[in-house]
Amino acid sequence: MRQIIAKGKDIMIKNGLFIKLFSVTLISIILVSTLITLSTIRVSTNLFLETFSITNSKIIQQITSQFNHFSATVATTVNQIENNGVIKRVLNEEDDDSVTLAGSYYQVNQELERIYTNLQTFDANLxxxxxxxxxxNMNYIYWPVSKPYIESLRITEKAHASPHALTYHAMETAVIENDRVIVAVKALTERLSDYIYGTVYISIRESQLREFYQGYTSEGNDVILIDQTGQIVSSSQAGLIGTEEHDLLAIAESTYLSDQEHTEVEWGKRDYLLLTEYLPGFDMYLVNLIDRQMVVRSLINTGEILLISVVIILFALGMVWFVTRRITKSLTRLVKQISKIAKYNFSERVTEEGGYESNQIAKAFNHTLDELETYVGIVLESQKRQRNAELKSLQHQINPHFLYNTLTTVKFMVMQGDPEHAMSTIHALITLLQSTLGEVSETVTVEQELENTKNYVTINQARYGERIKVNYFIGPDCQSLHLPKLVLQPFIENAFFHAFNKKKDGFIQILIRRHGKFLYGEVVDDGDGMVINKDKFPTKYKKKSQLFSGIGMRNVHERIQLLYGDQYGVEVTSELSKGTKVTIKLPIIESSK
Amino acid sequence: MKKVVFMILTIMMVAVLVACGNGDEDSVDDQEANDETEGTTNGEGEAITAWAWDPNFNIRALELADQAYDGEVDLELEIIENAQDDIVQRLNTSLSSGTTQGMPNIVLIEDYRAQSFLQAYPDAFYPLTDYIDVDAFADYKIETTSLDGEQYGLPFDTGVAGLYIRTDYLEEAGYSVDDVQDITWAEYIQIGVDIKEATGNNMLTQDPSDLGLIRMMIQSAGTWYFEDDGSTPNLANNPALEAAMQAYRELMEANIVSMVSDWSQFVGAFNDGDVASVPTGNWITPSITAEESQSGNWAVVPFPKLEVEGATNVTNLGGSSWYVLNSDGKEAAATFLANTFGSNEMFYQDLIDEIGAIGTYLPGMQGEAFEEGHEFFDGQSIVADFSEWTEAIPAVNYGMHTYAIDDILAVELQNYLNDKELTDVLEDAQSQAETQLR
Structure with missing residues (x-):
């Protein structure tokens, strides 16, 4: 558990930059798109509903004028009937014989047929x-009634109770299935006596009345005709017809009285936009109910807007993820590489890839490394040169003692009358001196080096006698190989002057051989030997000045390493009273070089 | 640079995605729209509408035809009930303006009016000559439903008339059914007076605006409002019409007539038992039998006859035929009619069994159903009787203007009831008719 937490923490730290950048962008994108989406939906909804209500108030006026036209026609028809003398006379007649009746029926029918033409256009019945x-009954199909039925109707009773009012009533018909009729009813009265001599009914089927507004309605945009008792007389929603909705009546009434164009109401747990108009002829309210949600849903595809937003968000996030990841990843990698380089070496380079920024950083870093390396190279080179110069000057410093001693030896030889020996000693000295004049880095063939060595040995034997014998063992394949000049001399000198302090005579063996990729030069003596500490080199000689030139054993070692690298150099092994062995390891350099 | 290209690509992809989203939705809408149209054409069959006026008779016949239809083409029949006057008015309005918008595919037209429609609107109707076997129908129907050799109407019911009479009322007045067989109008009136005396009920109903009774009377005597050419008014010096007018006036003066002003009152009157008889076409049978409580109390006897030369006890009232309007769906409508009313013998048996409707398709006019006694009419085989009478119907030419004359005569009839001289009445009617129809 703790490991997982630690691992998580590690990932957090390593990807910190990415996580921060990404989460900030994520939150902003989601916030911005959510807010814009919501506000777009809200603004368009409001705008649409506003437009809708304006359009619908025009429509309501249209419908109202339709209804008014009908009620005006009804009123005219009723008036015509009431003022018609023939009808009044016949309806007042007591039932008579068939002949009179036939005449009456005929006349009334003639009159009514003429009057009825007005109503025919509405498919209403008279x-x-x-x-x-x-x-x-002018059109029995529309409302088949019989005398007893029509007299039993409550509306007849009501009409007789208030004989001057033309009132509208919605009712079931016993005969027609699934349809109701709206009946305008008025008692026919004699003007002077108020005697009621008949009743006029103008019926219109609900389905016909619905034609007045059906074309303007749609799902969520309903028209309702509601009477003063709260009964729904006609509606584009068939299910509502006949039900009593007192709340709706109250809302319609208050909306109409407050003179508002529309109100927002909650009815039956839904939000509606309500427009209403009072129909004075019918004494009913015409109500237009607009179901906000349904209407808005049909116009504004919220789902689609949300889908688009989500898709855009996802795309943006994908892009942000990709880009951020690219930037931070290359940075992270760069940081990792740089820290590694600082630890190990400068020759490696940071990979130049990723974004422009990290690319530039990597370039700059690499450039710095290049510069650094160049400078380091220059420093190294100058140090080398300095060392070379140093060596050169050392090489050129022929120890005056050596010259003095050699020349003194020669003088004694001459004095002892051995000019031949003196001659050869002088000759050796001249050759030896000549060899020291060249460049310190110059190489000579093994043969030449051997010549120098022999000359030096000759000089030393001339001075100190021949108690120390020198033997040469040179590999035949080594003659023409090159090696730095005077590499052997310091060791021979060392053997001459320090190996034989206790023992007074002995041998120095010089071996040069080729082995594998290396050229080995060995100076082996069977002298006193010595204790060798870690330094590989006998430190006790260190402070002693060199006898021939300024080049000491250590110098030889350093010089070889300087010239050829670390794998080359000088190795000394020694054993007390047994002797010392110096091995010089050199590369094979062909003379053709 | 790469990033910019990437961004542009992404934006384009989003745009394409949005566009795709819209495209999908559109195609879904199209799909739905297609489904809807398919629904009306293939799913439920081709929609055809038919207008008729009598829910007990020709509307029911259409319903039976809808059930009996077994043609290859899927059809969805919508039957609309309209008052006959409305049908006539709407047809006139639409056809005179040359449009068939809002009109039905099939319409029932009374034979009296057939010629006026066929001649006034020659292209408005679709000829059925190729759909039906014209020779299979009663001759007198073919004449009124065809024009210039093309058969336009598919003959439906005969309209053969009889006298429906209440046997119980007869008995109360001391008569039997035998006493009302083959009677004259004078005898009918006398029986009516006696029944009114005995039961207090009138003998019959009349709508003073409708001269159906007069028309039945004159056809029973083999004359019509017109000469045989169908256009020359034959009112004055028409003994049959004279006798009919007299009989009508005697009926009224005998005070045995109830007045009605519409069909429902007409039906209501005999269903409520207010009248003792109904002299009319056989198509009233279903309306009579609709009042089951009167089962066994009715009989059908031959129509009373006038006392003039050539008078018979057989006549006709109404009778109608199906017409196909020359508009979209005419083939389907014609196929429907040909498959049912035009060829299906079994269907005619059903018509008789179910509603007692007697057709004019001769191959369909036989079989058990015709012989069967009708329980409602106390075992009388009324269909057989009506079929027998049908053959004897005097053929007359209804011409184009039957109802125009009706309107003129209705006014003059009122004058006659108000003591205008009958010869003057008919002379005036004749001159009016000549003026109007010239």
């Missing part, structure tokens, strides 16, 4: 019922 047995 029924006139007399106090006597007369009943005229």
């Amino acid at each position: 029924v006139v019922s007399g106090r006597n047995q007369h009943l005229y």
Whole structure:
């Protein structure tokens, strides 16, 4: 558990930059798109509903004028009937013989047919019922009624109770299935006596009344005709017809009275935009209910807007992820590489890739490394040169003692009358001196080096006698190989002057051989030997000045390493009273070089 | 640079995605729209509408035809009930303006009016000559439903008339059914007076605006409002019409007539038992039998006859035929009619069994159903009787203007009831008719 936490923490730290950048962008994108989406939906909804209500108030006016046209026609028709003398006379007649009746029926039918033409355009029906047995039904299909049925109707009773009012009533019809009729009813009264001689009914089927507004309605945009008792008389929603909705009536009434264009209401747990108009002829309210959600849903595809937003968010996030990842990843990698380089070496380079920024950084870093390396190279080179110069000057410093001693030896030889020996000693000295004059880095063939060595040995034997013998063992394949000049001399000198302090005579063996990729030069003596500490080199000689030139054993070693590298150099092994062995390891350099 | 290209690509992809989203939705809408249209054409069959007026009779016949239809083309029949006057008015309005918008595919037209429509709107109707076997129908129907050799109407019911009479009322007045067989109008009136005396009920109903009774009377005597050419008014000096007018006036004066002003009152009157008889076409049978409580109390006897030369006890009232309007769906409508009313013998048996409707398709006019006694009419085989009478119907030419004369005569009839001289009445009617139809 703790490991997992630690691992998580590690990842957090390593990807810190990415996580921060990404989360900031993530939050901003989601915030911005959510807010913009919501506000777009809200603004367009409001705008649309506003437009919708304006359009609908025009529509409501249209519908109202349709209804008013109908109620005006109804009123005219009722008036015509009431003022018609023939009808009044016939309806007042007591039932008589068939001949009179036939005449009456005929005349009334003629009159009513003429009057009825007004109503025919609405597919409305006209029924006139007399106090006597007369009943005229102009279009029985629309409202089939019989005399007893129509007299039993409550609306007849009501009309007789208030004989001057033309009132509208919605009712079931016993005969027509699934349809209701709206009946305008008025008692026919004699003007002077107020005697009621009949009743006029103008019926229109609900389905016909619905035609007045059906074309303007749609799902979520309903028209309702509601009477003063709260009964829904007609509606584009068939299910509502006949139900009583007192709340709706109250809302419609208050909206109409407050003179507002529309109100927002909650009815039946849904939000509606309500427009209303009072129909004075019907004494009913015409209500237009706009279901906000449904209407908005049909216009504004919220789902689609949300889908687009989500898709855009996802795309943006994908891009942000990709880009951020690219930038931070290359940075992270760069940081990792740089820290590694600082630890190990400068020759490696940071990979130049990733974004422009990290690319530039990597370039700059590499450039710095290049510069650094160049400077380091220059420093190294100058140090080398300095060392070379040093060596050169050392090489050129022929120890005056050596010259003095050699020349003194020669003088004694001459004095002892051995000019031949003196001659050869002088010759050796001249050759030896000549060899020291060249460049310190110059190489000579093994043969030449051997010549120098022999000359030096000759000089030393001339001075100190021949108690120390020198033997040469040179590999035949080594003659023409090159090696730095005077590499052997310091060791021979060392053997001459320090190996034989206790022992007074002995041998120095010089071996040069080729082995593998290396050229080995060995100076082996069977002298006193010595204790060798870690330094590989006998330190006790260190402070002693060199006898021939300024080049000491250590110098030889350093010089070889300087010239050829670390794998080359000088190795000394020694054993007390047994002797010392110096091995010089050199590369094979062909003379053709 | 790469990044910019990447961004542009992404934006384009988003745009394409959005566009795709819209495209999908559109195609879904199209799909739905297609489904809807397919629904009306293939799913439920081709929609055809038919107009008729009598829910007990020709509407029911259409319903039976819808059930009996077994043609290859899928059809969805919508039957709309309209008052006959409305049908006539709407047809006139639409056809005179040359449009068939809002019109049905099939319409029932009374034979009296057939010629006026066929001649006034020659291209408005679709000829059925190729759909039906014209010779298979009663001759007198073919004449009124065809024009210039093309058969336009598919003959439906005969309209053969009889006298429906309440046997119980007869008995109360001391008569039997035998006493009302083959009677004259004078005898009918006398029986009516006696029944009214005995039961207090009138003998019959009349709508003073409708001269159906007069028309039945004159056809029973083999005359019509017109000469045989169908256009020359034959009102004055028409003894049959004279006798009919007299009989009508005697009926009224006998005070045995109830007045009605519409069909529902007409039906209501005999269903409520207010009248003792109904002299009319056989198509009233279903309306009579609709009042089951009167089962066994009705009989059908031959129509009373006038006392003039050539008078018979057989006549006709109404009778109608199906017409196909020359508009979209005419082939389907014609196929429907040909498959049912035009060829299906079994269907005619059903018509009789179910609603007692007597057709004019001769191959369909036989079989058990015709002989069967009708329980409602106390075992009388009324269909057989009506079929027998049908053959004897005097053929007359209804011409184009039957109802125009009707309107003129209705006014003059009122004058006659108000003591205008009958010869003057008919002379005036004749001159009016000549003026109007010239």
